[in-house]
Amino acid sequence: MSDLESYLAGFDVDTGYLNWASFGPLSVAVREEARADEELSATGRPSGIELVAGHVDEARALVAGALDAAVDDVTLVPSTTDALFHALFGLAGTVLLSPHEYPSIPVAARRAADARGQLTVRELDAGITRLTPEVVQDTLTDDVTAVAVSLVDYRTGYLVDLPALREVVGDRLLIVDAIQGFGVVDVDWAAADVVAGHGYKWLRAGRGTGFARFSPRARERIAPVLAGVAGTEAELGDLDVGPPKAGAAAYAVSRPDPQAAGRLRAALREMTDAGIPSIAALVAENARRVMAIADAHGIPVLTDRDRHAGIVTLAPDTGRAGLIAAELTNAGVTATVRGGVIRISPHAGTPDAAFELLDAAFAAARVGPILSTPTPAPLLPG
Known part of the structure; x- marks a missing residue:
């Protein structure tokens, strides 16, 4: 076979x-992985706990491979929305988006704008239903610092042209919600500065299997505002919060769920092998x-x-x-x-x-x- x-x-x-x-x-392989990890986590043996915990780094490496990115560019998060909140809360300037996006993007953008006062949200005219390179080019102004878009429109299935968008966006950041396309479309992910995804749809990995890629350029411009203890260099007992971690690990609130990472790992391995x-x-x-x-x-x-x-x-x-x-x-x-x-x-x-x-x-x-x-x-x- x-x-x-x-x-x-x-x-x-x-x-x-x-x-x-x-x-x-869930796929057959993901269900088998979940059952095995439950058994390993049930004994209390350090060897079993450590084995399951190792799935986090394994899943990150597989995501990085699929995105043709460095492992340090990748972090695991509970959901696509979590990753988008990290990206937009840390952004300054003006973000351009379509009002027809799935709410994860506009809600995160508006919450960030209201909370920090450093981001302005500019929406395309409601009559424009597709965020094409031509539309973006006609709408961009010097104050726009980022464009946020779904790789695949959840309403119609329209697949955006990432390389063409990259060319039009230029030096601005391109933030992509990949949940409706990751795993089932063959695209040049390097065109995006931020890729936010989740394994519970097309990857068949279940809930809690979110991930994100923050390119080096994105990390230069997106402050890790929402970094929790897992996103800092602080040690137990430190009185100081400490600086953010290096790489995409800075965009984390808490430690990833290793069992969710195990399901994501199993799904990604199936995907990459096929x-x-x-x-x-x-x-x-x-x-x-x-x-x-x-x-x-x-x-x-x-x-x-x-x-x-x-x-x-x-x-x-x-x-x-x-x-x-x-x-x-x-x-x-x-x-x-x-x-x-x-x-x-x-x-x-x-x-x-x-x-x-x-x-x-x-x-x-x-x-x-x-x-x-x-x-x-x-x-x-x-």
């Missing part, structure tokens, strides 16, 4: 699960299969057909979303349906049978009665 085949064999989920953008059911390009190709192909099924049933596709990851968002005719949602449930398909839009998110390991169930659900909804639905609204959460 090849590494890719082994990776695909770890998708032990219900056939109709097409909701990876919301939550990633190969990101191979996984990304399968995810993109499966997204195109969803689009083709939607096209066959006359359901409009909101997702950009040229730049997308694993998310496909559909906009049925007014009154059809409720009926489609019911038929998806009847067919055993798990997806996100909210505000008149439907978000389907297949993974690399999604079986052919899942697409057959999706096709059958759309067919059943096509002949059913029209139900009233509310005006489309943003997809929340996740």
Whole structure:
């Protein structure tokens, strides 16, 4: 069995699960790692405790390898939001962002602006739905010190062009929320100064498996304002707080959870062994299969057909979303349906049978009665 085949064999989920953008059911390897670490942590033996604690450094090294970064650039955090709060609270100047971002970015930016008074938040016009290089270029002014963006739009699956954004942003910082793309898209991560991610969606590693990369340039400009005891050089008994640690370790409030790090390590090892390009190709192909099924049933596709990851968002005719949602449930398909839009998110390991169930659900909804639905609204959460 090849590494890719082994990776695909770890998708032990219900056939109709097409909701990876919301939550990633744990892989077989991650579950095995979690059980083993629980046993090691239960004995109280120093050897077992130390073995599990070692997962933190192992996970950091694997994240660094995936991002083509130095290990010192990487820190483990509880969530993507934690990493974004560290980045934006330590930033001065003006950050440019879209009001359509998942709230993790705008909430962190506004909290930082209100709390410290050193950051100004500038939002793009609400009529602009994609943060493209052209839009950024037309909006940038000299006072902008950073641009914050999601690698993949949680609403539509639009994949931003990181290298092109890097070129436009220039010497400013580029802060990227990678949760909807890390592990399933093949991109040049070096284009970003800050990468904030989490393993509970596409990596299938469960909650608490967040991570962040702060490049040397980012660390020069982002103060570790929220550094806790784990982010300083202070020793037990020191009366002085002490200076921040060197590297990305400064952006930590507390020590990482070693069991969460173990799950992240297991997921990352699967991912790297299988190969990101191979996984990304399968995810993109499966997204195109969803689009083709939607096209066959006359359901409009909101997702950009040229730049997308694993998310496909559909906009049925007014009154059809409720009926489609019911038929998806009847067919055993798990997806996100909210505000008149439907978000389907297949993974690399999604079986052919899942697409057959999706096709059958759309067919059943096509002949059913029209139900009233509310005006489309943003997809929340996740």
